Every structure is written in structure tokens, then in C-alpha cells.
Amino acid sequence: MARKVVFSGVQPSGGLTIGNYIGAIKNFVDLQDSYDCYYCIVDLHAITIPQVPKDLRKNTLEVLATYLASGLDPKKCTLFIQSHVEAHAELTWVLNSISYMGQLNRMTQYKEKSRKSEENLNAALFTYPVLMAADILMYQTEFVPVGDDQKQHLELARDLAERFNNRYSETFKVPEPLIQQFGARIMDLQNPGDKMSKSNQNENSYILMLDDPDTIRRKIRRAITDSIGEVIYTDDQPGIKNLMNIYNAFSGDSIDAIEDRYRGLGYGKFKDDVAEVIISGLKPIQERYIELMDNKDYLETVYRQGAEKAQFTAMKTLRKVYRKVGFIQK
Numbered sequence: 001m002a003r004k005v006v007f008s009g010v011q012p013s014g015g016l017t018i019g020n021y022i023g024a025i026k027n028f029v030d031l032q033d034s035y036d037c038y039y040c041i042v043d044l045h046a047i048t049i050p051q052v053p054k055d056l057r058k059n060t061l062e063v064l065a066t067y068l069a070s071g072l073d074p075k076k077c078t079l080f081i082q083s084h085v086e087a088h089a090e091l092t093w094v095l096n097s098i099s100y101m102g103q104l105n106r107m108t109q110y111k112e113k114s115r116k117s118e119e120n121l122n123a124a125l126f127t128y129p130v131l132m133a134a135d136i137l138m139y140q141t142e143f144v145p146v147g148d149d150q151k152q153h154l155e156l157a158r159d160l161a162e163r164f165n166n167r168y169s170e171t172f173k174v175p176e177p178l179i180q181q182f183g184a185r186i187m188d189l190q191n192p193g194d195k196m197s198k199s200n201q202n203e204n205s206y207i208l209m210l211d212d213p214d215t216i217r218r219k220i221r222r223a224i225t226d227s228i229g230e231v232i233y234t235d236d237q238p239g240i241k242n243l244m245n246i247y248n249a250f251s252g253d254s255i256d257a258i259e260d261r262y263r264g265l266g267y268g269k270f271k272d273d274v275a276e277v278i279i280s281g282l283k284p285i286q287e288r289y290i291e292l293m294d295n296k297d298y299l300e301t302v303y304r305q306g307a308e309k310a311q312f313t314a315m316k317t318l319r320k321v322y323r324k325v326g327f328i329q330k
Ligand code: TYM
Pocket: 007, 008, 009, 010, 011, 012, 019, 020, 021, 022, 023, 024, 025, 042, 045, 131, 132, 135, 136, 144, 145, 146, 147, 148, 149, 150, 183, 184, 185, 186, 187, 195, 196, 197
């Protein structure tokens, strides 16, 4: 029996955080044995924010190397660069024709980004979630592993699939988000009310997957906590709750076990240990990453073969869509 399809993507906008790792990439690895997985590097999405071309090329390879270094195996899953499969942009155009401006206007990520970049309020930023829907629907995707911040975009993808199916007959599978119970939203270390994001001006607010051990120790030591002094998993202590989610993701220990271990010990020891589990979790990934970035030929082989495989499936969907909307076959 054909395996169910999983699709997800990461933007190559420079420096992935442990939020990207815990909320997304780590789960990609867990899924590759049981599903037909497509993992994309979404360079078309990245240009909705101004990019320096040579940095974009570099960042794209870096995400691929991070995928591989984290344990994704090109023999088990399809790893590719979004712009290499032209059908993504083409399907976006068709889906734009059934997308309502009102719904796109309500997307929180668009509202936030447009507030920050009033001078560059480009149309691509507005239709960004439609491109994301095209990515997902293209492969008849069943499950989409993402962090909590992508939930609303997933809703839109589901709406567009249903709308297209109703208007033109059954064409797309309606995808489901896969959002984990813990770690789906890793928070800013300096302001645990906000999501951890590399676009933050203050570099103490995030940990990058490539940060060295001393930097990680320093950032965790400076992480904002509260004055209660107990390691307990509660919304009243958002900073500690966040560190517990991070500890859980890197060590595999349950939240209960973590509470038990640090009962009565205060924050100091807990924070030191959080830093160490992050450091030892990232170490093998960082080592492998350096080797991979030194082997551009291998990276090229992986993305070329990935694009070929993705292209084959994508064209099947695109041909069907073009036929249904009434385009004459060429
Ligand atoms: P992006 O590149 O912003 O983030 C990649 C993935 O990392 C997750 N993530 C987080 N998870 C937990 N805590 C955080 N602080 C955190 N920060 C980021 C994101 O939820 C995401 O899963 N639009 C998407 C990319 C995309 C995509 C797709 C995803 C394009 N097409 C199709 C899934 C399916 C984005 O900007 O992710």
C-alpha cells in the first residue's frame, strides 16, 4: 500500500534557531521512516522579505546541510529546493484565483510582517500563504509537521483544497497539521510572551542551531525567569516552562521527570543542565553540518535528485488542475 504523504518546508532566511529544530526539523526526522516525506527549502517564500542574492544562495545550501545533519536521509525522503519545481509557482496562480482577499487580510503573520515593513509591503507577502497551500496540496499531502505559528496557514490550505474540490470536482487531499504537544512554540528567552525568532534584534533572545557551547551557556544563563524559584510546568512561569520544553525536546525526559529531578534545587542548577542538554544534542549535528558544507558536490546531488522526484509528482497534480480549470492541453 502506498505510504501517506508528509510535506513541510523551512525558509532559507539565515540562521535556524532551536525553535525551528524543536518545532519542525526534529519531527521531520521522526516521520521519514513511516511516511512518504517531502521536505522543501522554500526560497520562493524567502524573497517576500528583501534578500541579498548571494546570501540567499548560501542560506539555501545551509538549510539543506542542516536537514541532512539533523538526520534526514535522501534515500528515505525527498529533499528539494522550491524554485527547482516550477509547478509550485504555477499552482499558486490558480489557487490565487479562488483565494479571498478578506481571508488573506486576516492572516496574523501577514498583519505582523506588514506592520514591520511598511516600506516594502509587496504583493508576495500578501499571497505568501497561497504559495504555502500550493506547496502542500501539490503532493496530495496528508500531514504537515509544523510549529504552532503555521496553524492559521494550514487552515487556509485546507479551505482552498475544499473550495477547489467543490468547484471543480475532487482533486486535492485536505491536509492535517501535525503540531506536537510540547515544543510547538519555543519562546523568546528574553521575553517568554513572544515566539523565539531569529529576526529579533537581541541575540540573547534566541539560540541558533550553530551557536557554540559558550554562547549557549551564556544565553541560557541570561534567560528571563521569575522569582518563584521552583522548576514547575505552569503558565504562571512562562520562562521556566519554555526552558522545560527545550530540555524535554533535547533529552527526551518527560516533563514530570524534569519536575521531579529539580524539585527544591532552584533555577541555577536547572539552567546549567538545560544548557548542557542543548550543547550535547546539537554537537553531532554541528559536526556533521561542517562536513556537509565542505562537500558541495554531495549537496548538489541531493537537491538535483530531490527536485527530479518532486517534479514528477508535482506535474501530475498540475496537469490535472490545468485540465479541470479549462486550460487546453499543450
Ligand atoms: P519558517 O521557516 O518560519 O519556520 C520553519 C518551521 O519552524 C517552525 N518554527 C517554530 N516552532 C516552534 N517554536 C518556534 N519558535 C518556531 N519558529 C519557527 C515553524 O512553525 C515551521 O514549521 N511558512 C513556513 C514555511 C513553509 C511551509 C510550507 C511549512 C512554506 N511552505 C509548507 C509547511 C508546509 C515558514 O515560514 O516557516
